[in-house]
Amino acid sequence: MAAATATNDRLWQNIRAEAQRVCESDPVFSKSLADAVLAHDSFAAALADLIGRRLGGNAAGQARFTAFSIDAFRGAPELIEAAGRDLQAIVLRDPAVAGLLLPLLHFKGYVALQAWRVSHRLWRHDQRDAALLFQNEAANVLQVSIHPAASIGSSVYLDHATGIVIGANVLIGDDVTILQNVSIGRGSELPTRSPRIGRGVFIGAGATILGDIRIGDFARIGADTVVTSDVPGGCTAVGNPARLTNCPAPASAA
Numbered sequence: 001m002a003a004a005t006a007t008n009d010r011l012w013q014n015i016r017a018e019a020q021r022v023c024e025s026d027p028v029f030s031k032s033l034a035d036a037v038l039a040h041d042s043f044a045a046a047l048a049d050l051i052g053r054r055l056g057g058n059a060a061g062q063a064r065f066t067a068f069s070i071d072a073f074r075g076a077p078e079l080i081e082a083a084g085r086d087l088q089a090i091v092l093r094d095p096a097v098a099g100l101l102l103p104l105l106h107f108k109g110y111v112a113l114q115a116w117r118v119s120h121r122l123w124r125h126d127q128r129d130a131a132l133l134f135q136n137e138a139a140n141v142l143q144v145s146i147h148p149a150a151s152i153g154s155s156v157y158l159d160h161a162t163g164i165v166i167g168a169n170v171l172i173g174d175d176v177t178i179l180q181n182v183s184i185g186r187g188s189e190l191p192t193r194s195p196r197i198g199r200g201v202f203i204g205a206g207a208t209i210l211g212d213i214r215i216g217d218f219a220r221i222g223a224d225t226v227v228t229s230d231v232p233g234g235c236t237a238v239g240n241p242a243r244l245t246n247c248p249a250p251a252s253a254a
Contacts, residue, residue: 005077007081007084008043008080008081008084011043011084011087011088011100012042012043012046014100015037015043015046015100015101015104016037016038018099018100018101019033019034019036019037019038019101020038022101023038036049036050036053036105037101037105043080043083043084044070044073044074044080045070046104047069047073047080047083047104047114048066048069048070048073049066050104050105050111050114051065051066051069051111051114051115051118052064052065052066052067052069054108054111054115054141054142055115055134055137055138055141055142056137057141065115065134065137068118068122068130068134069114069115069118072117072118072121072122073118075121076121079114079117079118079121081154082117082153082154083114083117085154085155086110086113086114086154086155086156086157087100087103087104087110088100088155089155089156089157089175090103090107090110090157091103093157093159093177094157094159107161108142108143108144108161108162109142109144109157109158109159109160109161109164110158111142112138112142112144112146112158112161112164113144113146113152113156113158115134115137115138115142116134116135116138116146116148116150116152117152118134119131119132119134119135119138119146119148120148120149120150120151120152122134122148123148123149128148131148132148134148135147135148142161143161143162143163143164144158144161144162144163144164145164145165145166146164146165146166147166147167147168147169147170148168149168149169150166150167150168150169150170150171150172150194151169151170151171151172152166152172152176153172153173153174153175153176153199154174155174155175156172156174156175156176156177156178157176157177157178158178159177159178159179159180160179160180160205161180162180162181163180163181163182164178164180164181164182164183165182165183165184165185166184166185167184167185167186167194168185168186168194169186169193169194170184170185170194170195170196170197171194171195171196171197172184172197173197173198173199173200173201173217174199174200175199175200176197176199176200176201176202176203177201177202177203178203179203179204179205179206179207179223180205180206181205181206182203182204182205182206182207182208182209183207183208183209183210184197184203184208184209184210185209185210186210186211187210187211187212187228192211192212193211193212194211194212195209195210195211195212195213195214195215195227196213196214196215197209197215198214198215198216198217198218198219198233199217199218200217200218201215201216201217201218201219201220201221202219202220202221203221204220204221204222204223204224204225205223205224206223206224207221207222207223207224207225207226207227208225208226208227209221209227210226210227210228211228211229213227213228213229213230213231214230214231215227215230215231216230216231216232216233216234216235217233217234218233218234219231219232219233219234219235219236219237220235220236220237220246221236221237221242222236222237222238222239224240225237225238225239225240225242226239226240226241226242227242228241228242229242231244232244232247233248234247234248235247235248
């Protein structure tokens with residue numbers, strides 16, 4: 001826990017340093033940056049304020065979403081640890097991003113994911129109405145709908161993010177990248193389970209993943225692919241219906 005706290009403190013100091021440099025070079029944006037970043041004493045406070053600003057339609061709504069977020073971060077510091085890893089994942093995977101400040105303030109997929117983290121904690125603590133309020137407002141304002149009962153790891157990147165829908169009980173591992181207009185959820189059969197997405201999976205724009213299936217670690221799902229059966233780890237799935245390609249060669253017998 002101490003190591004994670006130190007890491008988040010360094011992350012926050014790096015974000016503040018970026019904001020200071022921008023303020024010095026671009027006075028036009030200095031006021032908004034001061035309010036969004038420099039006025040806060042921690043990453044958790046700045047992130048809670050950001051969620052409130054993005055989801056709340058008025059001052060009362062902003063205060064309500066901010067308060068829920070602050071309470072969640074205080075009660076579960078691991079949410080802030082995951083938020084830090086999500087932010088760093090964007091910088092690592094997106095060659096167009098050179099620093100932490102841009103995705104923090106302007107990438108709606110990032111704030112939608114952090115709002116989901118708050119809603120998931122609310123859901124698990126039987127605050128179901130509040131959890132669904134977060135989902136509804138994120139869907140309305142950010143065009144990202146993630147059910148509070150889903151489970152998502154860390155270092156996750158929702159790239160562009162518009163039109164992403166993730167249903168209840170979907171499981172998503174660490175280091176996953178999801179592009180815009182992706183749907184992940186239950187199939188039409190009843191009873192049913194939701195998809196399980198492994199670690200390091202890449203899901204291209206417009207892909208649909210449905211049903212009681214597993215996407216193995218480091219698999220890749222091509223754009224507009226429709227997946228309704230398992231994809232082994234390391235394979236690429238393309239087309240409608242999905243077909244497998246570029247699968248790792250089986251290990252040779254000893």
